[in-house]
């Protein structure tokens with residue numbers, strides 16, 4: 683399966699995500715709440731664009747199975763993961779005003795730009811490959827840490843989201859679509875799909891770093 687080839691190519695990168703201080707401390711419950719707060723603010727920006735990317739992909743494709751699934755996933759995300767973020771905002775006392783004033787960090791900005799680049803200059807298959815690590819890596823995190831209970835209720839709630847049957851099904855859906863598109867892709871397009879998938883995997887790793895260190899622009903913004 684092409685998805686297995688991609689997973690293997692990303693193995694080292696994904697392992698670095700599992701081992702990252704942000705994830706390890708989140709699971710142990712020792713992660714500074716300020717780092718999680720920062721992550722949530724940046725992730726809300728990311729998820730809003732990630733959701734829009736599904737709509738753009740639906741508009742770009744002529745394949746009905748891709749179109750309908752992206753629209754369904756977009757709806758599920760708006761009502762699920764994005765709605766959960768609103769609950770977390772309340773939990774941590776983050777106001778809309780604070781969110782509006784938040785400066786988008788370089789890595790969050792660049793990750794979103796990679797998605798849009800694929801949607802504009804790439805193909806449907808390379809765009810889907812760019813979206814996939816967002817599902818698959820997080821689902822693996824949920825599964826990997828399902829036996830551990832973080833002493834921090836909020837962190838545990840976050841982990842549970844990605845181990846839920848709904849998230850597992852959405853991940854499976856995107857993996858199946860990727861394999862379906864890879865079957866009819868040329869060798870050149872398959873290489874571009876792999877590159878797109880690996881770039882997203884790099885940005886997933888950068889996202890933990892960004893949140894852990896409170897990344898800022900070099901001369902401010």
Ligand SMILES: Cc1ncc(CN)c(N)n1
Nearest residue numbers: 725728729816817820889
């Ligand atoms: C950056 C990022 N990547 C993935 C996910 C999981 N949808 C997320 N919430 N944020």
